[in-house]
Amino acid sequence: MRRRVLDVAEESFQARGYHASSLGDLMAAAGVTGGALHHHFPTKKALALAVITERVADAIQQTWIEPLQAAPSARAGVRAVFEAVAVELEQQGYVRGCPLNNLAHELSLAGDEFRVALVDIFAGWRQAIADKVRDDQLNGGEVGTDPERFAALAVATYSGAMSMAKTSQDAGVLRECLNGLQKL
């Protein structure tokens, strides 16, 4: 039951945003009564916080961090993620954007609890990339690359490219940015 609510909320926040998603819509979509929803999530804010810490963080983990760690190098991992996302977006035919960025824009200034939860995910994301660069350096690669700087640039480029892809409803800009990034 709690999982059903979280599923629907994650989907709706992604597609419509937090403020545009009413609890009534979520209840109807999840087939849940008001009492049940209120029992698990006393307020709408609590629900959003749960979506962020339980679902958005997991989405970054699965689409970015795990593929990156499994890649032969940081650079190859970044390329693989960009391409995998681009392929996925092209297959489904529409672009809803990065879950983290969507909520970050809407909720970063809507309460410090939101902001802290979001900034933690960004920090973990960047650290995973930086750690991978350091791994490469231990193996003799990536000399002269600042791990933190590379991580920040990769995350920023991905986030910005997803923004444009969402607005233009075209994943092509992801590939364009990836090609520019790989020239570093």
Add this chain to the structure above:
Amino acid sequence: MRRRVLDVAEESFQARGYHASSLGDLMAAAGVTGGALHHHFPTKKALALAVITERVADAIQQTWIEPLQAAPSARAGVRAVFEAVAVELEQQGYVRGCPLNNLAHELSLAGDEFRVALVDIFAGWRQAIADKVRDDQLNGGEVGTDPERFAALAVATYSGAMSMAKTSQDAGVLRECLNGLQKL
């Protein structure tokens, strides 16, 4: 009167977002009655569309396109804008994000009229950068640089960096990304 409403709406959309800004708040802040607002902007959507086409487009023009065109080169222009924005954010002590990206995230999927208006601004932005690169190439510089690719990368990096800066309320990531970008 119309200008007052637009001023307040631009400010509120930037600080709180579209859905979180009620017309009642805007009316109170602008000192405007419901009738006057309805006369100039029949619906809230019309108001947002006016903010996008009249104010957000102008903000990009003034903070990005004009400084870029006045710069000695595309690369120098991009650096100048990043640094100017970073300095401005540090002086004011808080980060509200890029006006275009804020509205793009919230409204890209909320109607094609919004999306088209936003994508036009992105396109003009990228074209101005690409044109500047082509200028450099006519002067013998930037050999081997794809103008469109460089423009997409610059916009994506800026947008993503501003997202992170907004979430962390720290403009430092802007400088970090700029340094990475300039190594290209």
Add this chain to the structure above:
DNA sequence: TTATAAACAGACCGGTTGTCCTGTTTTGTC
């Protein structure tokens, strides 16, 4: 079985939202 709490149902409420409507005032034009 029984006691105890968690999980869920469903109606209810005050407040707010965006929009609309009927007048009144101002502005521009001949």
Add this chain to the structure above:
DNA sequence: GACAAAACAGGACAACCGGTCTGTTTATAA
């Protein structure tokens, strides 16, 4: 000065929002 159009005032309204409340059912453990 007459008149039409635009600009503005301000109330009214129906729909909806998030949150609360009181019961009922289900699980857990002694």
